[in-house]
Amino acid sequence: MAQKNLFSNYTTKYKIFKNKDALSPHFIPPKLPYRETEIESVVGLMAPALKREKPSNIFIYGKTGVGKTIVARFVSSELLDICKKEDIPLYVSYINNKIHDSKYRVLVKLLKDLWEQEQGYFEEKGVKVYDSGTPPSIIYETILDFIDNIGAGVVVILDEVDAVRDLDSLLYTLTRANDDIGSGFITIIGISNNLFFKKNLDPRSKSTLCEEELVFPPYNAKQLTRILRDRVRIGFKEGKVDDSALRLIAAMAAKEGGDARYALRLLKKAGEIAETTNARLVKVKDVEEAKRRVEEDIVLESLSTLPDHQQILLLALSNLSMNTQQGLLGEKRSYFTSGEVYEEYKKTCKQLGEKPRSMRWVREYLNDLDMLGFISLRFSGKGSRGQTRLIELGEDPEKIRECVLKSLKITQ
Numbered sequence: 001m002a003q004k005n006l007f008s009n010y011t012t013k014y015k016i017f018k019n020k021d022a023l024s025p026h027f028i029p030p031k032l033p034y035r036e037t038e039i040e041s042v043v044g045l046m047a048p049a050l051k052r053e054k055p056s057n058i059f060i061y062g063k064t065g066v067g068k069t070i071v072a073r074f075v076s077s078e079l080l081d082i083c084k085k086e087d088i089p090l091y092v093s094y095i096n097n098k099i100h101d102s103k104y105r106v107l108v109k110l111l112k113d114l115w116e117q118e119q120g121y122f123e124e125k126g127v128k129v130y131d132s133g134t135p136p137s138i139i140y141e142t143i144l145d146f147i148d149n150i151g152a153g154v155v156v157i158l159d160e161v162d163a164v165r166d167l168d169s170l171l172y173t174l175t176r177a178n179d180d181i182g183s184g185f186i187t188i189i190g191i192s193n194n195l196f197f198k199k200n201l202d203p204r205s206k207s208t209l210c211e212e213e214l215v216f217p218p219y220n221a222k223q224l225t226r227i228l229r230d231r232v233r234i235g236f237k238e239g240k241v242d243d244s245a246l247r248l249i250a251a252m253a254a255k256e257g258g259d260a261r262y263a264l265r266l267l268k269k270a271g272e273i274a275e276t277t278n279a280r281l282v283k284v285k286d287v288e289e290a291k292r293r294v295e296e297d298i299v300l301e302s303l304s305t306l307p308d309h310q311q312i313l314l315l316a317l318s319n320l321s322m323n324t325q326q327g328l329l330g331e332k333r334s335y336f337t338s339g340e341v342y343e344e345y346k347k348t349c350k351q352l353g354e355k356p357r358s359m360r361w362v363r364e365y366l367n368d369l370d371m372l373g374f375i376s377l378r379f380s381g382k383g384s385r386g387q388t389r390l391i392e393l394g395e396d397p398e399k400i401r402e403c404v405l406k407s408l409k410i411t412q
């Protein structure tokens with residue numbers, strides 16, 4: 001009898017994925033359904049670059065996961081391709097402003113991208129890629145000289161542009177550059193999903209950034225279904241995703257604001273769950289489990305970026321919510337006064353060997369946590385001692401507690 005390999009249970013029979021990379025956020029799909037008009041608009045607006053004229057600056061706005069980044073990257077790579085073929089000196093710099101979040105950092109990244117695309121030129125001029133310490137004026141002049149000497153067109157994609165701290169100054173500098181050069185141009189594609197950003201923009205910056213404006217609408221459930229189906233075809237083996245599971249993912253993501261990233265994340269997680277349980281195919285129950293886990297991951301991701309003491313405060317609040325009973329039936333109480341929260345916070349700090357911050361700090365933290373949606377703050381009706389602030393956790397206390405413990409690496 002042929003010997004069975006120890007690993008044979010883990011191989012082909014129940015494998016779900018064909019190409020898991022196709023579900024990662026970095027994957028660029030061959031088609032972008034439902035973004036045809038948006039793509040056409042960006043192409044139309046960028047087309048003057050082929051005549052070596054400066055395209056208008058474009059501002060792309062829309063909720064999270066509606067294809068803004070992918071469309072900008074796709075169109076700019078097509079533009080780059082055709083310019084290479086036609087011998088037009090065009091350069092694209094994609095800058096994520098969550099990472100490069102100041103004017104200085106943006107200029108450094110822009111110079112680095114240009115350097116990478118035209119090393120010969122910069123080496124001949126003896127230019128090194130600077131990281132820090134070089135005066136901004138030198139970086140700016142180096143970029144300008146390059147554009148002027150080559151007659152280069154430069155497309156700067158500022159993704160998550162609302163994250164730039166000195167945006168007015170950055171926009172002013174990039175626009176002014178066009179007056180300081182004899183040939184070539186810098187044009188900006190700004191992208192944001194922040195609802196309040198445009199409203200609060202300085203009027204001059206607004207008219208610079210928003211010469212042309214495109215709003216990307218959210219996807220509905222039917223559109224998400226098609227997007228998911230395309231991705232299933234590339235990422236999964238045939239017949240491995242039950243159609244009702246796929247439609248459930250689309251419905252869930254449509255409810256979350258038409259977010260394709262969330263949909264793809266659910267699909268990937270559901271596939272992983274099915275694979276580790278050796279299931280034959282992805283079913284509705286895997287999607288339900290995937291939703292629970294993805295939500296937890298999302299809370300954990302945003303929670304772990306908070307300062308430690310805000311996390312401790314959330315831990316204190318989750319302890320209160322889990323342990324405080326009220327009424328004769330002993331139901332759990334969910335609202336607490338700032339005094340109660342502060343007492344529990346001090347207790348938690350002591351347990352963790354941390355020095356508690358003052359009440360004044362804690363009040364600030366509570367405001368921050370309220371803004372971020374982790375808690376909700378409201379005032380009680382007028383009582384004998386006037387208005388009292390009441391604090392409630394925005395998420396399930398057990399979930400928050402687990403996430404904080406994980407994030408702060410506390411073992412209990």
Ligand SMILES: Nc1ncnc2c1ncn2[C@@H]1O[C@H](COP(=O)(O)OP(=O)(O)OP(=O)(O)O)[C@@H](O)[C@H]1O
Binds near residue numbers: 026035064192
């Ligand atoms: N029309 C589409 N067809 C196929 N995949 C899409 C489509 N639109 C978006 N996606 C996919 O959904 C994910 C999110 O898209 P993208 O990163 O472009 O969102 P975004 O609008 O930039 O969101 P955010 O504001 O959060 O950055 C990506 O993985 C992308 O490949």
Ligand SMILES: [Mg+2]
Binds near residue numbers: 068069070159
């Ligand atoms: Mg994006």
